[in-house]
Amino acid sequence: MPESFVVTIEPLGRQVVCREDQPILDACLRAGVWLPHSCTHGTCATCKCDIVDGDVDHGEASTFALMEFERDEGKLLTCCATPRSDVTIEADIDVDEDIEMHSVEDFVGTLVSLDEVARDTVRLVVELDRDMAFNAGQYMKFTVPAAADGSAGSVDRTWSIASPPSQPRTLEFHVRKVPGGRGTDGWVFRTLAVGDQIPMSGPYGRFVLHTGQDNHTIMVAGGTGLAPIKSMLRHGLENGSYEGEMTLYQGGRSREWLYDVDVFRRLAAEYDQFTYRPCLSEETAEDVAASGDDPDAYAYGMVTDVLAADHASLSGCKGYLCGPPLMVEAALKTLMSKRLFPRDIYREEFFNEGDKAGGVNSPLIKR
Ligand SMILES: Cc1cc2nc3c(=O)[nH]c(=O)nc-3n(C[C@H](O)[C@H](O)[C@H](O)COP(=O)(O)OP(=O)(O)OC[C@H]3O[C@@H](n4cnc5c(N)ncnc54)[C@H](O)[C@@H]3O)c2cc1C
Numbered sequence: 001m002p003e004s005f006v007v008t009i010e011p012l013g014r015q016v017v018c019r020e021d022q023p024i025l026d027a028c029l030r031a032g033v034w035l036p037h038s039c040t041h042g043t044c045a046t047c048k049c050d051i052v053d054g055d056v057d058h059g060e061a062s063t064f065a066l067m068e069f070e071r072d073e074g075k076l077l078t079c080c081a082t083p084r085s086d087v088t089i090e091a092d093i094d095v096d097e098d099i100e101m102h103s104v105e106d107f108v109g110t111l112v113s114l115d116e117v118a119r120d121t122v123r124l125v126v127e128l129d130r131d132m133a134f135n136a137g138q139y140m141k142f143t144v145p146a147a148a149d150g151s152a153g154s155v156d157r158t159w160s161i162a163s164p165p166s167q168p169r170t171l172e173f174h175v176r177k178v179p180g181g182r183g184t185d186g187w188v189f190r191t192l193a194v195g196d197q198i199p200m201s202g203p204y205g206r207f208v209l210h211t212g213q214d215n216h217t218i219m220v221a222g223g224t225g226l227a228p229i230k231s232m233l234r235h236g237l238e239n240g241s242y243e244g245e246m247t248l249y250q251g252g253r254s255r256e257w258l259y260d261v262d263v264f265r266r267l268a269a270e271y272d273q274f275t276y277r278p279c280l281s282e283e284t285a286e287d288v289a290a291s292g293d294d295p296d297a298y299a300y301g302m303v304t305d306v307l308a309a310d311h312a313s314l315s316g317c318k319g320y321l322c323g324p325p326l327m328v329e330a331a332l333k334t335l336m337s338k339r340l341f342p343r344d345i346y347r348e349e350f351f352n353e354g355d356k357a358g359g360v361n362s363p364l365i366k367r
C-alpha cells in the first residue's frame with residue numbers, strides 16, 4: 001500500500017490527502033480543489049507553485065519548465081510532484097467566478113466510432129460509462145495500453161473534447177497522427193478498434209469558453225487544435241450561451257488537411273453572430289478552382305496573415321488559440337500586434353513528449 005500524506009494548499013487553507021505515487025495536482029483536482037494547470041505533463045510550467053514546507057519528488061518535470069535553480073528555490077510543478085512528507089504549497093489561484101470547475105474522476109469509455117476525417121486525422125466517438133460534467137474546451141486523459149506498441153507500461157495521453165457539454169456522455173475527439181508517437185502512431189492509428197474499452201480521466205484544463213462575456217471572440221485553430229474550439233463554438237452558438245460575435249480561423253496546408261468545413265459552414269449560415277474563415281497556406285485559388293471547388297470559399301495564406309489582413313485592430317476582442325505550440329506562438333504575436341492584451345488571449349498548446357524532451361521555451365509562451 002502506498003503511503004499517503006496531507007497536502008495543504010495556501011492561500012485557500014484547503015487540505016487534501018495525496019498518495020506518495022500521486023501527483024499533487026491530481027489529488028487536488030479529484031478533491032475539487034482547482035489549481036492552475038494546462039499540459040499536465042511537466043512541459044508548460046502553468047502549474048508552478050512554491051513549496052512552503054515539506055518534501056516532494058519532482059518526478060518527470062522537464063528541466064526547462066522547472067529549472068535546477070527553481071528546484072533549489074523551493075518551486076514545484078504540481079502536475080509532476082509527488083509528496084514525500086506532509087507538504088504545504090502556495091499557489092497563484094485565479095478562479096474565474098463565471099466558470100464552475102468540475103472535479104476530475106475516472107471513467108471507462110467505449111469506442112463507438114473511429115473515422116478518418118482528414119489526412120492523418122481521425123474522429124473518435126466515445127461513450128462514457130456515465131455522464132460527465134465539463135466545460136467547453138476541456139480535455140481528457142486516455143490510458144494508452146502497455147501492449148499497443150510492445151512498450152512496457154501504460155502511458156497517459158491527453159486529447160481535447162470536441163463535443164459540447166450538452167452531450168455529457170457521448171464525447172467526440174480529433175486525433176492527428178504524430179510519426180513515432182506512442183499514443184497515435186502506436187495505438188490510435190494501429191490497434192484501437194470500435195468496441196474497445198478505454199480507461200480515461202477528466203475533465204482537465206483551464207482553456208474554456210468564458211460565457212459571461214459578449215466581446216468579439218477571435219478563434220484560431222491549427223490541425224486538431226480545432227477540437228476544443230469546436231466544443232466552445234457549439235456550446236456558445238447552439239446553447240445560446242455566448243452573445244457576442246464569434247469568428248473562427250481554421251488553418252491547414254491544403255483542403256485535405258481541413259475537416260468539418262461543412263459543419264462550420266452550416267453554423268455560419270444558421271447564426272449571424274458566427275463567421276468562418278477556412279485558410280489554405282499551400283493551395284492557391286487557382287488550385288481550388290481547377291478542382292471544381294469554389295475558390296471564394298477559402299482564404300489563402302498562413303492563418304495568421306489572413307487574420308492580420310482582416311482586422312486593422314482587435315482592441316476589445318478576446319482571443320482563443322489552439323494547436324501546435326509554434327502556431328499558437330505566431331497567433332499570439334499577431335493578436336498582440338493588433339492591440340489585444342495577453343490577459344485577453346486564452347490558449348492551449350498541444351505539447352507532446354518530443355516538446356517535453358526538446359525544450360519548448362518561448363518567452364511569449366511562458367506564463
Ligand atoms: C492540453 C492538451 C490537449 C491536447 N489535445 C489534443 C487533441 O485534441 N488532438 C490531438 O491530436 N492532440 C492533442 N494533444 C496532443 C496529444 O496530447 C499528444 O501529445 C499527441 O497526440 C501525440 O501523442 P503521441 O503519444 O502519439 O506522441 P508522443 O509519444 O508524445 O511523441 C511525440 C513525438 O515526440 C517524439 N518523442 C517521444 N519521446 C521523446 C523523447 N523522449 N525525446 C525526443 N523525442 C521524443 C516521438 O517520436 C514523436 O515524434 C493535446 C495536448 C495537450 C497538452
Ligand code: FES
Pocket residue numbers: 036037038039040041042043044045046047048065077078079080
Ligand atoms: S500543467 Fe504542469 S507543467 Fe504543464
